[in-house]
Amino acid sequence: MMERWLMLLCFGMWSCASVVDSRNGQPPNFILILADDQAWNGTSVEMQPGMKESASDFHRTPFLEELASKGIRFSNARAAAPVCAPSRYSIQFGKSPARLRLIRVGMDASHIPHAEWQSIAKVLQSVDPNYVSGHFGKWGMGASPKVLGYDVGDGATRNVDGGFVNDKSQWETTLTRDPKKVFELTDRATAFLDSCASSQRPFFLQVSHYAVHSNIQTTDSSFASMNSRPLGDRHRHVGFAGMTLDLDESLGKILETVEELGLSERTYVIYMSDNGGVPNIPGAKKYDQSLNHPLQRGKWDAMEGGLRIPMVVAGPGISPGTHSYAHVWGADLLPTIADLAGGLAFLPDSLDGGSFKPALLGWKGVEVTRSVDGMAFHVPYRNKIALNRPHSAWISGNHKLLYFHDDGEVRLFNLEDDFGETRNLATALPLKAEAMKESLFSYLNEVSAPRWQEGITWKGEPFSTYESTH
Numbered sequence: 001m002m003e004r005w006l007m008l009l010c011f012g013m014w015s016c017a018s019v020v021d022s023r024n025g026q027p028p029n030f031i032l033i034l035a036d037d038q039a040w041n042g043t044s045v046e047m048q049p050g051m052k053e054s055a056s057d058f059h060r061t062p063f064l065e066e067l068a069s070k071g072i073r074f075s076n077a078r079a080a081a082p083v084c085a086p087s088r089y090s091i092q093f094g095k096s097p098a099r100l101r102l103i104r105v106g107m108d109a110s111h112i113p114h115a116e117w118q119s120i121a122k123v124l125q126s127v128d129p130n131y132v133s134g135h136f137g138k139w140g141m142g143a144s145p146k147v148l149g150y151d152v153g154d155g156a157t158r159n160v161d162g163g164f165v166n167d168k169s170q171w172e173t174t175l176t177r178d179p180k181k182v183f184e185l186t187d188r189a190t191a192f193l194d195s196c197a198s199s200q201r202p203f204f205l206q207v208s209h210y211a212v213h214s215n216i217q218t219t220d221s222s223f224a225s226m227n228s229r230p231l232g233d234r235h236r237h238v239g240f241a242g243m244t245l246d247l248d249e250s251l252g253k254i255l256e257t258v259e260e261l262g263l264s265e266r267t268y269v270i271y272m273s274d275n276g277g278v279p280n281i282p283g284a285k286k287y288d289q290s291l292n293h294p295l296q297r298g299k300w301d302a303m304e305g306g307l308r309i310p311m312v313v314a315g316p317g318i319s320p321g322t323h324s325y326a327h328v329w330g331a332d333l334l335p336t337i338a339d340l341a342g343g344l345a346f347l348p349d350s351l352d353g354g355s356f357k358p359a360l361l362g363w364k365g366v367e368v369t370r371s372v373d374g375m376a377f378h379v380p381y382r383n384k385i386a387l388n389r390p391h392s393a394w395i396s397g398n399h400k401l402l403y404f405h406d407d408g409e410v411r412l413f414n415l416e417d418d419f420g421e422t423r424n425l426a427t428a429l430p431l432k433a434e435a436m437k438e439s440l441f442s443y444l445n446e447v448s449a450p451r452w453q454e455g456i457t458w459k460g461e462p463f464s465t466y467e468s469t470h
Contacts, residue, residue, distance in 0.1 A: 027128050027341050028316060029196075029267040031258070032206040032333070033251055034091075036084065036138060036162075036213040037299055039277025039292050040308035041234075042244065047310055048075040049323050053294050057232030059244045060225075063252035064312060067271060071314025072322040072360060076415070078395075079275040080330035082299055082306030082379065087274045087330050088140050088208075092119045092148060094334035094353040098378040098392075098449035106460060109142030118348045120334050121149035121204055127343035130201050134192045137185045137208035138162055140274075152192065162210025163217060170214035171282040173239025179217035179246050180210040186250040190257040197261040204337070207254070208274075211247040214283065218242030222249075234293060237281050268315030268340060270333070275299055276306040284385045294420045300386035302377040302393040302402070304419055315340075317361050326359040326367055327395065329375050336360075352376075367397070374436075376443050380405055380452035380463070390452040394440035401436040405452040410437060441466075 040047055041054050043061040045068045048054040054075070080090035085105045086097035089112070097103045100112060118126075121133035135145040135153035138161065145153035154161075162180050164170065178184055189207045196203040211217075222242035235241065251271065258264055279290040279298030292298045292305035299306050311328070314320075331353030338347050339355035354370035374396040382388050390405040398416040403409070412426040412433045426433040444451075450463035 026200065026202045026266060027131075029202050029263060030124075030204045030337055030340075031254065031267060031269045032091075032204075033254070033269070033271045034088075034137075034206065034208040035247060035271070035273040035310075036209055036211060037275065037277055038212050038244075038247075038273035038310060039298070039305070040295060040310055041292060042212070042273075042277050043248075043310050045073060045310065045312065047073055047077075047308075049073070056235045056241075056244075058226075058229070058235035059241050060229075061244065061248040061251075063248050063255060064271060064310070067251065067255065067269060067314050068312045068321070070320045071269070071312055071318045072324055072362075074311040074313075074324050074326065074328055074359075076325055076327045077272065077309050077311030078307040078327070078329040078375070078377075079273065079309050080375075081377065082275050082301055084138075084140050084213075084274045090330045090353075091274075091333045092141070093117055094331050094347070094351040096331055096352040096376050096378070096447070098376045098444060099350065099352060099447040101448065101450055101463075101465065103378050103450055104381060104458060112142065114141075114143035114147045118334075118346070119148040120206075120337055121145075121151075123334065123338050123343055123346050124202075124204050124341055125149060126346040127338070127341045128202060131204060132196055132201050133204040133206075134189075135206045135208065136188045136192070137181075137206075138210050138213075139208065154188075159210065159213060162213065163215050164210070164213065165215055168282070171216060173223070173242075174215065174217045175220050175223055176217050177219065179219060179243055180213075182209060182211050182246050182250045185209060186253050189254055193254075193257050193261060193263070197263060207250075209247055209250070212240065212243050212277075214278075216240055216243055216281075219246055222246050234289075234291060240281060266316060268313065268318075268337075270311075270313050272311040272330075273309040274330075276304075276308055279305060296421045297387065300379075300383050302379045302391055303387075303421055304415075306386075307377060307393075308419075313360060315360075319362050322362060324356075324359045326356055327375070327397075328356045328359070328368060329353070331375075332356050332368060332370075372443060374439055374443065376440065376449075378444070378449055380450055381456045381458055383458040385458075390456065392440060392444070394436050394443075396436060396439065399432065399436065401433060401440060403437060403440060406454075412436065 046055040081087040124131040144156040222245040226241040280287040295305035296303040297305040339357040354368040377393040402411040448465040
C-alpha cells in the first residue's frame, strides 16, 4: 500500500508542477472531511447552539470546536441515506439514492455510468483544468476514485481496509498506535496539501475516515485521557470516546497544515458524517433509548437519528461562529462546491441537490433551492437490526413524512419543534399528510426507485422499480 501511495504522490506532484496557473488569482480550494457513522450529537460541538443535548455529554472534539468557531454549523444537516454506500454516491453525484436506484450496502452498481457522470472532481476540472483532486481513506463505492476523476487516492477501499471485522469483536476496544488508520490517512492528506501548495494548483481533497465505524480502536493516550473523565449519562463508552478524540486530532493536524501553508484564506473546509450514528453499542443489541437521543433511532433507519449528522463549514466569506437552520443534505455538496468555484454552468441535469452557498454567506431564512421541492430518504427493505420495516421519508420545509410500505402507515412530524419525532400529526393534519405522501410517491415513480415487495431484506434480493403510477 505504501509503495502504491508513493507512486501516486509522485504522479500528483508531477502533474501539479506540470501546469502553470495563468490566472491572476486561484479559484478556491476545498477539503471535505468525511467521518464514518458519527452521530449528530457525537461531538463536543452543539449542533444547535444553546441546546446541550445536540452535543455529546462525554466525547471531546476540541479541533472541531475550533473549526466551528471559525465557520458555520448546520442544525438541520442530513446524510442522503442512513447507510454509507448510498450516502457516498449522493455526495459525489448530487443525486438521491432513490434516483440512483442504489439504496443499501452491497447492491450491484453496474447500472451507474461512473465514468460518464459528473462527479465533484470532474466538475471542478471543468471549471478550471488546473484543479487536482485527491481521495484518501474509505471509498465504499462501485468504481475507483480514478474513474470519477481523482488524480491520486487509495483506490476502491472499503470497511475491511480500515480494520473492520464483522463479528462480535468489532465492539471490543483495541488499543493501537494508529486506530482506523487515522494518522496514516492524515499523513497522506497533508503530503497532498504540501504538494499542491508548492505547485500553486487549486485542489479538492476528500479524507474519508474509517473512524468512528467499528471495530472500536483507539490510542493508549486517548483512552487514558477519556478514562480520566466522568462518564456521561448518554455516552459512556471510553473506547469509542477515545476513537472520537483520535479522529479529532487528525482534523487538527489538517487544519494546522492548511494554516502553515498559507492556504486558509482561500480554502473551504467541510466536516460531516456519511450517516447518523449507531443507536447502541454493541450495534445489534436491543435498546430502549438511542445513543442519538433526543433523536429517534440511528444508523440504518430514516428517522432523524439515522439521518442527522454533524456538519461544520469554514472558509472565505463565512462569518466565524455562525449557525444555520437551513435544511441541507449530502446531495447538496456537488452543486454547492460548484457554486463556490463559479461552476454552476458545468453541473449536469437530474440533480436532487442544490447549492447552500447563500446559507454559508449568512443569508438568513434562505432555504436551498432544488429542482425537486423535497428530499427523499428511501429504505424499502426489512433490516432486523433496525426498524425491520420497509419505509421512506419525505422532508419538505420543516415537515417530515414517514411512510411504511408494509401496511401503509403514515406519520407526520413538524421538525421545527419536534425533531425527536414524538408527536404524529397525520390525524390532526390529514391534508398535509396526504399531500406529502403524494409528493413522495410522485418522486419515487418519476425516478423509478427500487420498490419494496414482501421478502426484500437487508441482504441481496433484487428489487423491481416503481412504475408510472403508484
